[in-house]
Structures are given as structure tokens and as C-alpha cells.
Amino acid sequence: MHVFQQKPLTQWLQSHPLLNPIIAHQELCWFNPKLRQFAEIVETLPLGTADIRDAADRLQRFAPYIVQAFPDTAENGGLIESPLVKIPTVQQALEALYGLSLPGSLMLKCDSHLPISGSIKARGGIYEVLKHAETLALDAGLLSLDDDYRVLATPACRDFFAEHSIVVGSTGNLGLSIGIMGAQLGFKVCVHMSADARQWKKDLLKSKGVIVVEHPDDYSKAVEQGRLEAQQTPRCHFIDDENSQDLFLGYSVAAQRLQQQLNQQGVIVDAEHPLFVYLPCGVGGGPGGVAFGLKQIFGDDVHCFFAEPTHSPCMLVGMYTGLHDQVSVQELGIDNKTCADGLAVGRPSAFVGRLMTPLLDGIYTLEDDSLYRLLALLKDSEDIALEPSALAGLPGMVKLLSEVGQPYLVQKGLADKLDQATHIAWATGGNMVPEQERSDYYATGKALLSALKA
Ligand SMILES: *Cc1c(COP(=O)(O)O)cnc(C)c1O
Numbered sequence: 001m002h003v004f005q006q007k008p009l010t011q012w013l014q015s016h017p018l019l020n021p022i023i024a025h026q027e028l029c030w031f032n033p034k035l036r037q038f039a040e041i042v043e044t045l046p047l048g049t050a051d052i053r054d055a056a057d058r059l060q061r062f063a064p065y066i067v068q069a070f071p072d073t074a075e076n077g078g079l080i081e082s083p084l085v086k087i088p089t090v091q092q093a094l095e096a097l098y099g100l101s102l103p104g105s106l107m108l109k110c111d112s113h114l115p116i117s118g119s120i121k122a123r124g125g126i127y128e129v130l131k132h133a134e135t136l137a138l139d140a141g142l143l144s145l146d147d148d149y150r151v152l153a154t155p156a157c158r159d160f161f162a163e164h165s166i167v168v169g170s171t172g173n174l175g176l177s178i179g180i181m182g183a184q185l186g187f188k189v190c191v192h193m194s195a196d197a198r199q200w201k202k203d204l205l206k207s208k209g210v211i212v213v214e215h216p217d218d219y220s221k222a223v224e225q226g227r228l229e230a231q232q233t234p235r236c237h238f239i240d241d242e243n244s245q246d247l248f249l250g251y252s253v254a255a256q257r258l259q260q261q262l263n264q265q266g267v268i269v270d271a272e273h274p275l276f277v278y279l280p281c282g283v284g285g286g287p288g289g290v291a292f293g294l295k296q297i298f299g300d301d302v303h304c305f306f307a308e309p310t311h312s313p314c315m316l317v318g319m320y321t322g323l324h325d326q327v328s329v330q331e332l333g334i335d336n337k338t339c340a341d342g343l344a345v346g347r348p349s350a351f352v353g354r355l356m357t358p359l360l361d362g363i364y365t366l367e368d369d370s371l372y373r374l375l376a377l378l379k380d381s382e383d384i385a386l387e388p389s390a391l392a393g394l395p396g397m398v399k400l401l402s403e404v405g406q407p408y409l410v411q412k413g414l415a416d417k418l419d420q421a422t423h424i425a426w427a428t429g430g431n432m433v434p435e436q437e438r439s440d441y442y443a444t445g446k447a448l449l450s451a452l453k454a
Pocket of ligand 1: 119120121173174280282284285287342343345389390428429
């Protein structure tokens with residue numbers, strides 16, 4: 001595991017100079033030199049459209065069950081989906097805040113308002129629980145593929161699931177999604193929570209009968225402990241956020257849903273109308289899955305960026321050095337402490353960075369104070385309340401259109417297409433944050449905003 005330490009830090013700093021500002025916790029933008037034309041590499045990818053379609057079909061099979069178990073999904077026919085909204089007033093507020101003109105159109109993808117668990121984890125996390133339940137029930141002869149999946153709510157199925165357990169390690173939101181869905185089906189669920197996890201998330205899970213194990217350490221440790229427990233427990237499924245292809249594919253289904261929403265709203269995406277998407281990144285599965293799905297649909301016309309806290313830039317460090325999960329931010333002396341609890345991850349996924357190497361346009365980092373300011377700005381201009389992690393995508397357009405983005409825009413031939421471009425900030429969570437916590441976040445952001453103006 002200690003590949004990074006085989007070379008002294010001074011040598012790393014020479015061969016990879018961007019590590020200097022990274023270690024100094026400076027906000028920065030990295031443009032991926034290994035990005036390739038999609039057509040050139042599509043055949044080399046280990047996953048593709050057939051895998052994503054399989055995941056989408058599975059979610060469709062579960063739709064009747066989901067409507068019955070979670071009636072607020074009825075308006076989307078049992079699909080767990082969120083609105084895509086234009087936010088021109090926010091765009092203007094960003095122009096004022098950063099003193100920059102922002103051509104093109106800014107939209108918000110409101111995964112903060114996904115039903116069931118109020119974060120992007122309601123895509124991947126819930127998908128993996130459903131897939132596991134389906135596999136078990138099919139094997140046990142309790143279900144067949146063309147059944148009405150509401151059969152899964154019958155006592156026979158629930159009693160069966162009660163003999164099985166699901167374990168996961170989480171900074172909070174993944175545990176929430178898996179706990180709520182798992183408990184609903186009847187599974188025994190155990191969530192190993194990192195120190196960053198908010199108390200209200202733990203309390204909510206306990207109220208659903210989920211076992212919550214609290215760890216004084218960070219996310220990687222919580223995952224490790226969960227993995228250990230699962231190995232020692234019979235009939236136990238471990239949801240491995242650092243490695244899971246199922247989680248990844250669950251997230252990737254978002255792309256075709258987004259394509260439909262863009263179509264419905266008359267938003268064109270083609271070579272003359274580029275699409276830019278900014279995704280908050282923790283371990284990488286969520287943003288990776290969504291970006292991967294988008295590349296399959298839009299190819300070179302979509303440009304995906306990940307956003308990380310300056311104190312938890314694990315994907316940036318992993319992709320920039322090419323070491324991926326063989327390095328942690330702690331090994332660079334970065335503390336992995338951030339108000340963006342959903343992104344407080346020190347070591348990236350074992351496969352997402354590798355898979356995204358030819359597909360991702362870049363990664364930028366943000367200070368906690370920037371996240372708080374944007375939280376207040378979004379609340380004031382559009383009355384949308386998010387959790388700090390979820391704001392990371394919002395200034396992506398600012399980063400790109402400011403000076404640091406110019407060489408990239410010119411090199412990619414995008415500089416003269418910006419008036420027709422669409423930018424989507426992926427708002428990854430926040431709808432379930434309790435009122436008190438929400439107003440504390442807002443007050444912090446407001447104070448930082450007025451300090452800026454003074
Ligand atoms: C988990 C999470 C992310 C990032 O997802 P990863 O799969 O960890 O990269 C972003 N925002 C919020 C609110 C999250 O909970």
C-alpha cells in the first residue's frame with residue numbers, strides 16, 4: 001500500500017509540482033492531460049452502455065415496489081429522480097460575487113431533493129441494495145424477473161431478508177441510503193460511520209432499527225471496519241464504496257435520465273452546444289458513475305469536472321500522480337478535515353480514477369469558506385438549501401471561465417462556443433438536513449459573505 005513512500009516527498013514535489021499548492025491547501029484547477037477522444041477509447045472501457053441499461057432495467061422492475069414503499073416517488077412512477085432547473089439568478093449572483101461575466105446557461109441538478117434519502121447516494125446506494133435483494137430472492141425462488149416486485153413486501157420475503165445482513169462504511173449519506181432501503185426490505189443493516197458523520201444521520205438510522213457503529217477515525221477506517229465485520233458474518237453483504245461496480249452503475253443511470261430532462265427542456269447538446277458538468281467528489285463512485293454515463297451518451301460534447309475540498313483532494317492527488325488508491329492525502333500531510341462531510345475522503349476509490357483517466361476533463365478544489373458562501377448565495381437567490389458538500393459543483397462555471405480555464409477552453413476549441421454552452425452544477429445533497437443545522441450553515445455562509453463585502 002505504501003507506493004507513495006518509495007520515493008521521498010521532495011522528489012514527488014519536483015516531478016509533480018502541483019503537489020506544492022495542493023499541500024498548501026490552495027484552491028486550484030487541474031486539467032487532465034490524459035483526456036482522450038471518446039471514440040478512440042470506448043472499445044477499451046471495461047463497462048459500457050449494456051451495463052448501464054441493465055441497471056436502468058433493474059430500477060424499472062423495482063418501480064412498483066418503490067412506489068408502494070415510498071409514495072413520494074409516485075410522481076416519477078417509482079423512479080428515484082430529481083428536478084433539473086435553470087438558475088439564472090444564481091448565475092447573476094455568481095457574476096457579482098466573482099466579478100466575472102458568465103456567458104452560457106447555468107442549471108442545477110437537484111439530487112439534494114431525491115426522494116427517500118435526499119442525496120446522490122439514493123442512486124448508487126439504493127441500487128446496490130435492490131440488486132442484492134433481487135439476486136437473493138431470485139435464487140431462493142421467491143421472485144421471478146417478470147413478477148410484480150411488490151411481492152417483495154410480503155411477509156414471506158421480509159422474513160427471508162431478515163435472515164440476511166448488509167454492512168457499509170460511510171461518511172453519512174451512503175449509510176443513510178442503504179440503511180433506509182435495507183431496513184424497508186427487512187434486512188439487518190449495520191452502518192459503520194466515520195467521525196465526520198452528522199449526529200442527525202446516525203439518529204435517523206437508529207430510529208429505523210439500523211445498527212450504527214461510530215468510529216473516531218475517518219472514512220477509510222470506517223470502511224475497513226465494515227469490511228472486517230462483513231467477512232466474519234454469515235449471509236452478509238458488504239457494500240464496498242471503495243470498489244463497488246454496482247454502486248457505480250447505479251449512479252450511471254442518472255445520465256440517461258438527464259438526457260431526457262434536457263430534451264424535454266429543449267436544451268441542445270452537440271459539438272456547437274457543449275455541456276459542462278461539475279460533480280462534487282468524495283471517494284469517486286457517485287461523480288464517476290454519473291460522468292461515465294454522460295460520456296457514453298454525449299461523448300466529446302460533454303465535459304466533466306470533479307470538485308473536492310482543499311482539505312480532502314484525494315481524487316486529484318490520485319489521478320494527478322497516477323497512484324490512485326496507492327496514496328492518501330494524509331501521506332501528504334493534508335488532514336482530511338472539512339465541513340463538506342460527504343466529501344471527507346482521504347483515499348480515492350480503487351477503480352474510478354483509473355476508469356476515468358481518459359474521460360475526465362479535470363478537477364478543481366474549494367476551501368470550506370467558499371462552500372459556505374455559496375450555500376448562503378444559493379439560499380438567498382433561489383431559496384434552495386443544500387449541505388456544504390453539495391455546493392462544490394456550483395462555482396465550476398466560474399473556475400472554467402476565469403483566467404485559469406482559458407488555455408483549456410482554447411485548446412479544446414470551446415472558447416467561441418461559450419454563449420451556447422450549458423453548465424450543470426450537480427447538487428448532491430441537503431434536503432434532509434434538520435432545520436437547526438440548516439440555519440447554522442446559512443449563518444456561517446452569510447457572515448463570510450458580508451466579511452467579503454466589508
Ligand atoms: C457521497 C457524496 C458525494 C460524492 O460521492 P462519492 O461517491 O463519495 O464520490 C457528494 N456529495 C454528497 C452530498 C455526498 O454525500
